[in-house]
């Protein structure tokens with residue numbers, strides 16, 4: 001089996017309801033991916049191994065979602081040069097602002113491309129990953145162009161009362 005170019009990782013099973021939005025969009029664009037639970041706090045050795053082997057395994061983009069004290073994207077960015085796109089998962093206690101701030105303020109040298117909180121952020125993470133991969137893949141570039149055009153075409157000119 002060939003290595004998928006995208007890794008979707010998340011801190012907990014509870015993040016999957018959000019992160020499946022990224023997976024669904026990658027499916028729409030016919031981009032293969034792997035999905036794993038990798039917790040910065042509960043499975044730090046798994047995080048270490050994932051980051052350590054990411055380049056050699058051929059991963060090209062990592063989408064990392066976490067909530068609360070959301071250290072997974074930043075720690076992954078510290079461990080691998082594979083671009084990391086961070087998704088702040090919406091939390092009950094602080095509505096995901098905690099997740100956002102935990103992911104966003106990386107120190108100089110170790111960037112995380114931070115998306116919006118929640119489902120929209122997860123979907124946009126997939127589109128960001130697609131855009132990165134499309135730089136080297138003309139067929140994917142065309143699929144992404146088509147996807148964007150279809151979205152634009154679906155927006156009505158005027159609001160309806162329905």
Ligand code: RP5
Pocket residue numbers: 010011012013014015039041065066067068069089
């Ligand atoms: C984080 O803690 C996870 O990313 C998740 O968003 C949050 C809560 O996890 P659970 O208690 O639902 O497993 O590490």
